[in-house]
Amino acid sequence: MPKAPTDKNANKNKGKRAQLPTPEQVAEWIRENPAQSGKREIARAFGLKGQNKIALKAVLKELEASGVVNKRGKRFAEPGQLPPTTVLDVVERDREGGLIARPIQWDVEVDGPAPAVSIVNHRNSKAPTAGIGDRVLAKISGNPTLGFRGRVIKRLERNVGAVLGVFRAFKEPEGGIVGRIEPTDRKVNEMLVYEQNTGGAENGDLVEVSVVGRNTQGLKQAKIDKVIGDLASEKAVSLIALHQHNIPTEFPEAAIKEADAAGDADMNKRADWRDLPLITIDPADAKDHDDAIYAIADDEPTNEGGFIVTVAIADVSYYVRPGTALDREALTRGNSVYFPDRVVPMLPERISNDLCSLKEDVDRPAMAVRMTFAQDGRKLRHTFHRIMMKSHARLAYQEAQAAIDGDPAPRAEPWLEPVLRPLWAAYEVLKRGRDYRKPLELDLPERKIVLTEDGQVDRVIVPPRLDAHKLVEEFMIQANVAAAETLEKRKQALIYRVHEQPSMSKIESLRDFLRTLSIPLAKGDQVKAETFNGILSGVEGTPHSELVSTVVLRSQSQAVYSPNNQGHFGLNLKKYAHFTSPIRRYADLIVHRALVSTLNLGAGGITLADEERLEQIAEMISDTERRAMMAERQTIDRLIAHHLQNKIGAQFSARINGVTRAGLFVTLDDTGADGFVPISKLGDEYFIYDEVTHRVQGDVTGGIYQMGDRVEVELVEAAPVAGSLRFDMITEPREGDGLPRSKRSRSGSPSGRPQRQRRSNRFGGRK
Incomplete structure (x- = not known):
């Protein structure tokens, strides 16, 4: 009975009349040589010719029918086995923080769940490292029983579907190139479009494209697969958010x-x-x-x-x-x-x-x-x-x-x-x-x-x-x-829905703020949901109602998922x-x-x-x-910015929902749109920012703009793709209310020339 040849002595069988290997020998060869597991490679390894090659086909069918091996394309493999080099998606981390990847090509019906591959990142090696979300070409070691390990050979450009961009047509096409794609994702490089790949797109259209190759200079060539159309449409705007946040839209x-x-x-x-x-x-x-x-x-x-x-x-x-x-x-x-x-x-x-x-x-x-x-x-x-x-x-x-x-x-x-x-x-x-x-x-x-x-x-x-x-x-x-x-x-x-009590720092900030309104807040661990309810009911119907509600809301923690039960503070x-x-x-x-x-x-x-x-x-x-x-919030911002871009110069009723050193964030009453008023647009005097009371106050008149105030603003600029709006303030600051200015207010404000001369660079920022 012939012994299964190893890779080193496989060529010694050439020219010799070899016996047909047993199914066990063929299975052993496939297990030990996963990179050379096609029918032709197996026949060459055992020196088979003529009728024996036909008989080998029957042996392989027998092994496949019995479940000893599986056929993948033209190759055979042990069930659950990975090829020595394969493409993986890095999807998660294990309990120790190590990276786990899974093969992108895997037949669940044939081989069961896709195996996990532990990624080996060598800090001192020149080999590329990987992180969650990367697609990599990796060298595989191990087996289904003991587990797989993968050493990254190279990171691959992940094809997450179509690239979204704006088609910019050239006035004078050259060499068949009629335009370029300006991707909405800044991380993606511009691509060239040849005449045969325009897909009927016109200059300025929002389009979905796929990469079809490179030109002689190495620049990517794009084929326009779909014209989304008007950037002002909801369909186009939501696609921008989906691509920007890498939210998958197509199922594998x-x-x-x-x-x-x-x-x-x-x-x-x-x-x-x-x-x-x-x-x-x-x-x-x-x-x-x-x-x-x-x-x-x-x-x-x-x-x-x-x-x-x-x-x-x-x-x-x-x-x-x-x-x-x-x-x-x-x-x-x-x-x-x-x-x-x-x-x-x-x-x-x-x-x-x-x-x-x-x-x-x-x-x-x-x-x-x-x-x-x-x-x-x-x-x-x-x-x-x-x-x-x-x-x-x-x-x-x-x-x-x-x-x-x-x-x-x-x-x-x-x-x-x-x-x-x-x-x-x-x-x-x-x-x-x-x-x-x-x-x-x-x-x-x-x-x-x-x-x-x-x-x-x-x-x-x-x-x-x-x-x-x-x-x-x-x-x-x-x-x-x-x-x-x-x-x-x-x-x-299990996984709990956890909403923790506000942090001590947020509680202290809230306490400092409420003190300016002569509202007491309990010390330490005595703060409960009903404590906040008492505060809110106490200011209901007063001029400070919206201000206090906003500050209380922003003092709350973000709800998360966790296997550790920490209760739900908001629901008590x-x-x-x-x-x-x-x-x-x-x-x-x-x-x-x-x-x-x-x-x-x-x-x-x-x-x-x-x-x-x-x-x-x-x-x-x-x-x-x-x-x-x-993504949902940014899409709404973009939609409303598109909606308002033709209303430059219009005036709107709004509420101040955020105060910073750079200016005021406002929310429009009729649409709920958020926008920004640079502090340079508040007046000619110097406005001092008070972090504790969430306001700015003029150093000459003592006039105040405070979070929660109702104001009138004028739209001066709209950036639909960014979803941002900039306003000028129309409403004069209200008179000082006699509330004490916090000790932190002056230390937080700039000094020098009047604030009017300091142009804000925060246009389009969000709270």
């Missing part, structure tokens, strides 16, 4: 393939709740429906006046399993991103808008929590269930509210007595518990941009805050609390996790998986690997949440 082929292959859920370990009249209440334009609710009076004699509330949430964990392409892409995105006329979903539409959307009169798998509340709003108990449900009605907030208020609501009226009235009665009970809990009560109206059909800003509105909104919100909060309590009680690792809750939106938030998917595992509810539970990297996952999704918020 493997993820789409998994989503398309998904089918209806089975009844394994599911309770049949299809007869329970659960309903969805969502925005009128919602495309996915991930939560349904129902309530009924508790008939237990010991709980008179109490209610049983049921919240059912789409069972995303059944479809998106750990380690799959869908799961990796969902983690990369972290959450869905919402623009005025575009949604970039966390999951493909087959999952988010179809299989996991709780559509009316359609069977859908769900995770449900049934909660029993006492008459005073205390939660007595709760249980979780994996169910099959059917939404009995799809209502908009306005429809549900209209039915309750006795206004015409044809779609909602049939459900008024059997479902809606019990829901509102249960909400009255839950409100008692909320009032006892005393969460932070900040009135933060949310503006909504209404667009025309061609993507232009039509108007900006503040939708009314209905009881229907508050009802659904409170039901979701209670479901989130129940999830955190269940998992913590069972000592199951000791345990809180996100459970109610797994279609659009990865944190909720992790909580669902944790519940499936700890309650033994079937397939799709959390894995040990995920449990071990919860801290890293929490950090990643906290980052993607901030990224989404920034």
